Amino acid sequence: MSAVIVVHGGAWAIPNGLAKASVDGVKVAACDGFSVLQRGGSALDAVEAAVRGLEDNTVFDAGHGAVLNADGEVELDAIIMDGRTLASGAVSSVKNIANPVSLARAVMEKTAHVMLTSRGANLFAESIGMATVPTDTLVTENEMKEWRKNITFSCHSRAHDTVGAVAVDSAGNVACATSTGGIRNKMVGRVGDSPIIGSGGYADNFIGAVSCTGHGESILKVTLARLILSLVEQGKSLADSSQLSLKYMGDRVLGAGGAIVVSPSGQWAATFTTERMAWAAVDHDGLWYGLEPNERRKEQLSQ
Template identity: 80%
Template sequence: MYKYEFRESRDYGGVIVQQEHLKIRKRSVKMTAVVVVHGGAWAIPDDLAKASVDGVKAAACEGFSVLKRGGSALDAVESAVKALEDNTVFNAGHGAALNMEGEVELDAIIMDGRTLASGAVSSVKNIANPVSLARAVMEKTDHIMLTGRGANLFAESIGVVTVPTHTLVTQYERKEWEKHKGYVTGVMEDFNSQWAHDTVGAVAVDCAGNVACATSTGGIRNKMVGRVGDSPIIGCGGYADNFSGAVSCTGHGESILKVTLARLILSHIEQGKSVEDASQLSLRYMGERVRGAGGAIVVSQSGRWAATFSTERMAWAAVEQDVLWYGLDPNERIKEQLSQ
């Protein structure tokens, strides 16, 4: 357990930074285990709304079942994101968006808030669950990120099962790509259109008070070959630190990269803001500073959580103490009791 002892302000070239000085104190009381997931912040059409909500609810329950069995936050976020990657409704793993050449390029990150260990992959083509490959990068290499051919070679070297890339492409995605491939726009216009769809992610805190995050995506439809957004970048698409909390971001990747959104949210929390206020302030700043829209899910070490977005919709769900919360539209927060 971390107890704040005192706060001091320091002047770094005119920038005042408040620093918390921590004293570690052991405590036997179990922390409240929580998992929160999102299925992407974008203009989710009505015909995908129910499936999107059902998908995040199932993924949140999957992640929480790991925590309930005594599993770690890291295990929980991997399990939840794998469920989303396996669901063709979402843009990650199966159901991923296609680039300008009609190819799949997948990105993912996972991070352990206890040690700050992180693993990421980008532009991988034939891996059904890139979040698990990202975890392997974290645990089996001295690196944080592997990309493209190198990531696939690593996957092969450790025996990760590959799949034919075409099996990751849904009929719906192929049809939408064919419809819009001649429509020349920038990535911002693509993101803001009804036919763009986005990232998935999860955050969790376990009974030991450790936090973790994971984020996975197929990117944005019609992106340039080799384009990498925020999702696999530490501090942008996700960040986890036991001292402050865990975040997974979603939205316009280039905007999220510019403001390092995940780390920005946690910096507000470190300054004393609530998880919800920190998220709202950061999303508002991104909108005002670089005209970017998006969303974020956040959990603190104490179990406080938030799901916030500035897009039209974001499918999200959270489970704490056998209570399921979920929503899709702004200010929507529905409660459902889970069976014991």
């Protein structure tokens, strides 16, 4: 069984000034996740490691680099799911946590629940000794400027910066993780698709694993992650399943987005209907990456 990991850095109109940093960021995260797989780590370990790296990168809107809501606060969402058992953990509207994907994993492994939200999620983080960080360490200077500039106009100019990862390990187990800071100037308490099982992500060893990105409300309406896997179950390829599902979302609710998918056999796809999506994948052939539609570049991994 060939181990594979695919990551994305959000499907949106990535400006030229962020393009290189976005691609570089997903390439590093994919390599970090693949190194976990090479050391014998599980798909679950790999997607957590990759997403943590993206949460620590201020280019993306997850953890560090998060956007601010209408009250100038950071509210973070994340999900992680184990395809072997269908166990899942999620957090929403959580504050002052640098790596919400790890808090989501703790919800999965240390509670009887799937999702904790807002104050409850933060109380749980405190109870397990997870460190909190000041809000200003999660917000870049540029985000503060953009928030002040756009708050009057309710402009969501960096709306689709969600990050995610999917992986299959050498045992054929799949996993997914998705993390986001949401959309700038969102209403307090707004939750998009990212932490919702079947929408922002889904993983099942019998089918595959998906992480989604794009317009959260649209993704929620069509339960995009599960929709993609339902087409895979019907025998369609990963790429066709993703393209058909994204087209359906566009036709039905006028939403754009993207998705990364892996199968238990090691096949993978990265598909989007937005202007750009930063993505990278590492498999036995090397490192693959792209930003523009139909772009699929390849690099050899250094030994």
